[in-house]
Amino acid sequence: MRVLVVEDHEELAETVASGLRREGMAVDLALDGATALERAEVNGYDVVVLDRDLPGVHGDQVCRTLAREGSRARVLMLTASGAVADRVAGLGLGADDYLAKPFAFAELVARIRALARRAQPALPPVLVRGELRVDPARREATRAGARLPLSPKEFAVLELLMAAQGGVVSAEELLERAWDEAADPFSQTVKVTVSRLRRKLGEPPLIETVERAGYRL
Numbered sequence: 001m002r003v004l005v006v007e008d009h010e011e012l013a014e015t016v017a018s019g020l021r022r023e024g025m026a027v028d029l030a031l032d033g034a035t036a037l038e039r040a041e042v043n044g045y046d047v048v049v050l051d052r053d054l055p056g057v058h059g060d061q062v063c064r065t066l067a068r069e070g071s072r073a074r075v076l077m078l079t080a081s082g083a084v085a086d087r088v089a090g091l092g093l094g095a096d097d098y099l100a101k102p103f104a105f106a107e108l109v110a111r112i113r114a115l116a117r118r119a120q121p122a123l124p125p126v127l128v129r130g131e132l133r134v135d136p137a138r139r140e141a142t143r144a145g146a147r148l149p150l151s152p153k154e155f156a157v158l159e160l161l162m163a164a165q166g167g168v169v170s171a172e173e174l175l176e177r178a179w180d181e182a183a184d185p186f187s188q189t190v191k192v193t194v195s196r197l198r199r200k201l202g203e204p205p206l207i208e209t210v211e212r213a214g215y216r217l
Contacts, residue, residue, distance in 0.1 A: 003026070032054055097111055097115055154200065166216060166217065
């Protein structure tokens with residue numbers, strides 16, 4: 001999934017982003033509200049982790065704007081206050097969930113994953129197609145019971161292909177959903193990753209290249 005972390009405390013933002021990347025997520029950062037809105041307009045995020053107390057454009061305004069413009073991204077609002085009134089106010093602005101600081105990182109990850117599932121058509125917690133099985137929560141993929149040694153990006157691509165349920169997923173969508181904004185759109189990153197994934201999935205081949213369209217399982 002692709003996540004935007006909006007947090008003005010740079011060290012905390014980097015720490016959260018690094019942890020989420022270790023969980024296999026593609027993460028972009030914004031240190032203020034104006035930058036967050038710019039990035040949300042350009043990129044299709046599954047979840048926005050939004051600090052409420054931002055300088056310049058306040059987190060409340062960011063949340064209102066995303067809701068007003070029909071963003072498909074789910075918003076997880078962070079705040080130093082855990083008071084019920086603040087939680088109610090945040091949810092009333094259009095936030096989908098609310099988490100008070102300080103928070104346990106494991107809970108943050110669990111809430112992001114839950115929101116991401118709500119951002120997409122309903123899918124089972126474990127994706128199964130033939131002898132292929134993908135468990136996003138455990139970050140495990142197996143074929144015929146044998147565990148596949150996938151890198152985070154290979155796992156992300158496989159998860160997207162599995163979620164498509166036989167549909168074609170374009171290279172552009174894979175790049176958009178599995179990589180962050182640092183990825184070069186003119187590189188062969190997706191092609192190389194799919195090629196490595198094919199080898200690790202073994203025989204007979206499972207990933208089909210659909211000419212001028214993308215890939216499907």
